[in-house]
Each structure stands twice: as C-alpha cells, then as structure tokens.
Amino acid sequence: MVKKIIFMVLLVVNVQAEKNIYDTNCLACHKQLSFNLEKIFFRYLLKYSDEVSVKSALVDFLQEPNSDISVMSKEYTRSFGLKQKSELDKEQLKEAIDIYWEKYTVFGKIK
Amino acid sequence: MLVSKSKATSLQKSERKTLVSFLLLYSFFAVVILFFSAFIYYNLQKDVMLREQNSQLKEYSDELIGKLRSLHEDFTYNKTYPRSKDYNSAIYDSSNKEIFSTLIKNEVDLTKHLYVIGNKIHYIRILERYYLGTMYLVIEINENEKWFNFFKIKVLLYGVALFLILLIAGYFLLKLLLKPMRESLYLLDRFIKDTTHELNTPVSAILMNIETFPRDTLDEKSAKKIHRIDIAARTISNIYNDLTYVALKNQVNSKDESVNLTDLIKERGEFFKIISTQKKLVCNLDLEKSVVIMIDRGKITRLIDNLISNAIKYNKKSGSIHIKLRKNYFLIEDSGIGMTKKEIKEIFERYTRFNKSEGGFGIGLNIVAAIASEYNLSIDVDSKLHIGTKVKISW
Numbered sequence: 001m002v003k004k005i006i007f008m009v010l011l012v013v014n015v016q017a018e019k020n021i022y023d024t025n026c027l028a029c030h031k032q033l034s035f036n037l038e039k040i041f042f043r044y045l046l047k048y049s050d051e052v053s054v055k056s057a058l059v060d061f062l063q064e065p066n067s068d069i070s071v072m073s074k075e076y077t078r079s080f081g082l083k084q085k086s087e088l089d090k091e092q093l094k095e096a097i098d099i100y101w102e103k104y105t106v107f108g109k110i111k
Numbered sequence: 112m113l114v115s116k117s118k119a120t121s122l123q124k125s126e127r128k129t130l131v132s133f134l135l136l137y138s139f140f141a142v143v144i145l146f147f148s149a150f151i152y153y154n155l156q157k158d159v160m161l162r163e164q165n166s167q168l169k170e171y172s173d174e175l176i177g178k179l180r181s182l183h184e185d186f187t188y189n190k191t192y193p194r195s196k197d198y199n200s201a202i203y204d205s206s207n208k209e210i211f212s213t214l215i216k217n218e219v220d221l222t223k224h225l226y227v228i229g230n231k232i233h234y235i236r237i238l239e240r241y242y243l244g245t246m247y248l249v250i251e252i253n254e255n256e257k258w259f260n261f262f263k264i265k266v267l268l269y270g271v272a273l274f275l276i277l278l279i280a281g282y283f284l285l286k287l288l289l290k291p292m293r294e295s296l297y298l299l300d301r302f303i304k305d306t307t308h309e310l311n312t313p314v315s316a317i318l319m320n321i322e323t324f325p326r327d328t329l330d331e332k333s334a335k336k337i338h339r340i341d342i343a344a345r346t347i348s349n350i351y352n353d354l355t356y357v358a359l360k361n362q363v364n365s366k367d368e369s370v371n372l373t374d375l376i377k378e379r380g381e382f383f384k385i386i387s388t389q390k391k392l393v394c395n396l397d398l399e400k401s402v403v404i405m406i407d408r409g410k411i412t413r414l415i416d417n418l419i420s421n422a423i424k425y426n427k428k429s430g431s432i433h434i435k436l437r438k439n440y441f442l443i444e445d446s447g448i449g450m451t452k453k454e455i456k457e458i459f460e461r462y463t464r465f466n467k468s469e470g471g472f473g474i475g476l477n478i479v480a481a482i483a484s485e486y487n488l489s490i491d492v493d494s495k496l497h498i499g500t501k502v503k504i505s506w
Contacts, residue, residue: 109190110243
C-alpha cells in the first residue's frame with residue numbers, strides 16, 4: 001500500500017515537472033476558450049507569413065495587447081474582450097512562443 | 112629573269128592580301144552584328160512566348176491559391192499538398208524559405224515574375240493573404256520548344272542569306288574603294304617599269320662605249336674624265352639593277368640554274384674594280400675553284416653586287432676588301448667604318464642608311480636579305496666600329 005502511494009506521488013510530481021512554460025501559461029487558459037490556439041496560430045501565419053515576423057508579432061501583442069494589432073476580428077474582441085497583458089517577462093514569452101511555433105508550424109508537416 | 116604575264120595582269124599579291132584581310136575583318140564584324148541581332152530577336156521571341164503562357168500560368172496559380180486556402184483552413188485534418196498533372200509548384204514564406212515544393216528545377220528567382228530556366232518556365236506570384244505562410248507561389252511548366260525550333264530555322268536561313276549579301280556587298284565596296292588607289296599604283300608601277308626600261312638602253316650604251324674606248328690615244332686629263340664617267344655609269348647600272356629587282360620582284364619567276372660562283376665573283380669583281388680604284392682600295396680574291404650552286408643567276412648577281420658595292424661604299428680611303436669563296440660559303444670583309452650592334456640589327460630593313468653622305472636608297476641589303484631568304488641562305492654579319500665588317504653567306 002505504501003509502495004502504491006509513493007508511486008502515485010512520484011507520477012504526479014513527474015507530470016508536473018513535464019509541463020512547460022507554454023502548457024502552464026498559455027494552454028491552461030486557452031483550453032477553456034472557444035477559439036483554440038491552433039486557429040490563432042494560422043491567423044498569425046495568414047497575416048505575417050514567416051517565423052521571425054510571426055514570433056515578433058506575438059511578443060508585441062502579448063506584451064501590449066491592442067485591438068489594432070490583434071489577429072482576431074473587431075467583432076470578436078468587442079464580444080469577448082482583449083486578452084490581459086501577459087505576466088511573463090520577454091525571455092519567458094519568447095520561450096513559450098518558440099514552443100508554440102514548433103507545435104503548429106507547417107514546415108515538415110505537409111505531405 | 113622572266114616576267115610572268117599572268118601575274119602582271121592579275122591582282123598583285125599585296126592587293127590580294129589586303130582584300131583577304133579586309134574581308135576577314137569585315138566578315139568578323141558582320142558575324143558579330145548578326146549574332147547580336149539574333150540575340151535581340153531571340154529575347155523578343157522568348158518574351159512573346161512567355162506572354163502567351165502568362166494567362167495560362169495565372170489560371171494555374173488561381174487554382175492553386177484556392178486549394179492552398181482550403182488546406183490552410185483544414186490543416187488539422189488534411190496535410191496533403193495540392194498537386195496537378197499540368198504543372199509543378201512550390202510555396203515560399205516572406206523570408207524566402209521553402210515551405211513545400213514539387214518543382215523539378217529547384218533554383219528559383221523570387222525577384223522575377225516570369226522566366227525560363229533550362230527547359231522549364233517559372234511563374235512567380237506574390238500572395239496577398241499568406242495561406243500556410245505562403246508569400247511567394249511558384250508555378251513550373253515545361254517550355255514549349257516549338258518556338259525555339261522555329262526561331263533556329265529562321266535565324267539560320269536569314270542569317271546565312273544576310274551574311275552572304277553583306278559579304279558580296281563588302282567585296283564590291285572594297286573593289287570600289289581600291290579602284291582609284293589601284294589605278295594610281297598601276298600608273299606608278301608602269302612609270303617605274305617604263306623608266307627603268309628606258310634607262311637600260313642608254314646605260315648599256317655608255318658602259319659599252321666606255322669599255323671599247325681607245326684610252327691609249329687620250330691625254331692624261333681626258334683619260335681621267337673618261338675614267339670618272341666609267342665609274343658613274345657603273346654606279347648607275349648597279350642602282351638600275353636594284354630598282355628593276357624591287358619593281359619587278361613580285362612578277363618575276365626565278366629561273367634556277369647551275370651557277371659557277373668562282374667565275375661570277377671574278378666577273379663582278381672586275382666590274383667593280385674601276386669603282387674601287389676611286390678610293391684606292393686593295394681587293395684580295397681568295398676563291399676556291401669551280402664552286403657551283405643552283406640558283407637564279409640574276410638574283411645571285413644582285414646579292415654579290417650589293418655586298419661588294421657596300422664594301423666599297425663604306426670603306427676608308429686606301430682600305431682593303433677581302434673576298435673569300437669556299438664550297439659552302441662566301442665571305443666579304445672590308446676595312447670600313449663598321450657598325451654598332453644596334454645598327455647590325457637594322458641593316459636589312461628597307462631604306463636603312465647609316466651614312467647619309469654615301470649615295471643609294473638603302474635597298475641593297477634588303478634585296479640581299481630577300482634573296483637569301485628565298486634560297487635559305489644564312490647571313491652572318493660581324494662588324495666592329497671603325498675597324499670593318501664581315502658578311503658571310505652560307506648555304
């Protein structure tokens with residue numbers, strides 16, 4: 001019984017440890033939204049095309065959310081409001097965005 | 112010496128050489144101009160062909176953009192790139208990074224709109240909305256080679272026809288331009304030939320009459336005058352022979368025969384003996400008996416005469432001339448003014464005269480060099496300034 005408890009505790013600790021900055025700071029909230037992160041990614045891709053521009057636009061928006069630079073429609077931001085300013089610093093934001101890019105990038109996925 | 116009638120009436124060698132050189136140069140420039148024109152025509156034809164393909168390529172790109180849009184929207188479920196049997200394609204993001212490609216020719220120039228690479232045509236279109244991040248869309252189709260085959264045939268036919276027309280025009284143009292010059296040269300040539308011919312009779316008459324003149328009956332003063340006339344007549348005769356050789360050398364056929372050089376040098380020595388007495392020169396002949404070579408008698412006579420004449424002309428008063436003949440060489444040595452090494456290099460050039468106080472045109476050694484070259488005779492000149500000159504002719 002003691003062994004089982006120890007095993008469960010270790011499993012929970014391990015799962016927590018595997019969660020990265022993107023999972024804990026981005027995915028956790030966006031999971032509950034109707035507009036998922038993949039759709040947002042493709043909106044950025046549609047507007048900014050390459051990796052550097054997409055990442056830079058994401059950093060700018062997350063640091064200073066603004067309806068003018070948002071990829072979402074005006075109707076959407078009017079109905080649901082703008083995202084709150086991110087509490088992550090620039091380096092942390094970059095790290096989270098790098099993970100986000102790798103997760104949804106089209107490079108190497110097209111057949 | 113025989114004058115060849117056919118050569119005299121046909122184009123002269125130098126004129127023919129000028130004609131050939133001009134036509135070669137003219138042909139070269141004509142070919143360059145034709146190539147340049149063909150190049151411009153090729154580019155025009157290529158542009159026409161590309162314009163014809165442009166609308167078709169735009170249709171293909173519209174079709175592909177539609178399919179990219181669908182793929183962008185359904186990327187979660189479908190990741191298969193839209194392909195077509197009519198064309199290949201590729202997509203690039205705004206940093207020119209390839210997103211996906213089915214191109215055969217992968218070297219893409221995204222700065223151009225439409226171009227040919229190998230046997231393929233590339234059409235580049237910039238998208239307004241970047242589906243899957245695509246800023247540049249490339250459509251690749253096979254080049255229609257019909258136009259190029261048609262172009263090759265046209266250029267070959269027109270090119271050859273135009274080249275021939277230019278060549279014929281050039282030939283007649285040159286003939287027209289050379290006509291007045293040719294007439295002037297012909298007149299000058301005729302004048303020189305007529306003059307030299309007309310000189311021959313009086314010079315021969317003077318020489319013959321002086322030789323047969325009974326000098327014993329004359330007083331000392333008159334004998335001296337006759338002697339001077341004799342020297343002058345022989346000098347004129349030598350100049351006359353040189354001029355005849357230069358004037359007619361292109362139109363004279365060599366008539367080689369066995370020439371006894373021993374006898375010929377003795378004979379020419381006798382001829383020049385009177386001239387040499389004017390400078391009180393001592394002449395030594397060291398001739399091997401019966402040295403015979405195959406050569407044109409007139410030409411070898413000009414060669415020997417010019418060497419002896421120079422040895423006399425550029426000698427000191429009371430100097431000496433030594434003539435040596437052996438089986439394979441002939442040497443003439445004088446005790447004259449000599450030459451520097453630089454002067455030796457230039458002596459065989461026409462109209463070269465180092466001592467302007469002496470008479471002549473400076474053509475003597477040029478004639479010697481021309482004859483030696485014709486018969487593969489080697490000339491060695493050894494000279495020391497103020498000591499003398501040795502000229503050796505070997506065969």
